[in-house]
Amino acid sequence: MAQLIAKRYAKALFDIALENHRIDEFEHQVHMVYQILDSEKEFMKILQHPQILMDEKIKMLEEIFSSKVSNELMGLLVLMIQKNRQEYILEILTTFLEEVKNYKGIVTATVVSAVPLTTEQINKITQKLISSLNKQIQIETQVDPSIIGGLKIRVGDRILDASIEGKLHSLKSQLYDLQLV
Structure with a gap:
């Protein structure tokens, strides 16, 4: 249910951005709003608190975001409060950002290593993935000492396990x- 709600609202926002040729602008704003809301857990608790009036929640959102985001994005945030769906805001924003990545042909690759990778290593991995997938690649790195050595690379639903743990x-x-036998 939550995914369906997130997909519908994110798709509506994406369609507005596409229609108005403002994909990059919306992407930047959504990313900024997501970072703020994700880092301020207490603020999200306030938005979800049942004893705080809807008008007060909307006023707080407007004070924080109205000068920083488009009317369309502000309208979405207000609508989430009015429909009592504030717990889906972060998921909607994440789904919107995924829609933008799909539109731009960007694929996220998660690279897990036992130790932090150098910038040079990340660049080499990125270039190899670009040449093999023929897509733009966005790399996310994670450190997991339990893999002992080597790498695990996940792109979409495909996983390349070249770790010592996997071997x-x-x-x-x-x-x-x-x-x-």
Whole structure:
């Protein structure tokens, strides 16, 4: 249900941005609003609190965002409060940003390594992914010491596991299969 709600509102905002040729502007504003709301957990609790009046919530949103975002985005935020769907705001904003990435042909690749990667290593991985996928790549890095070494790369629903942990797991499975024969 939450995904359906987020998709509908995000798609409506995306359609408005596309129709008005303001994709980049909306993307920047949505990203800014998302960062603020995601980092201010207490503010989100206030927006979701049932004993705070709707008008007060709207007034707070307008004081914070009205001078920083378009009327369309402000209208969406106000509508979320009016419809009592404020708990979906972050998901709607995330879904909108995903719509923009799809529109621009940008794919997010998550690279997991045992130690932090250098900028040079990230650039090499990015170039290899660009050449193999023929798409723009946005890299997100994560550090997970449990993989011991190597990399895990996730692009969409595809995963390349070149980690030592993955190889050990594969070897363990092969040895287990040998014992059964």
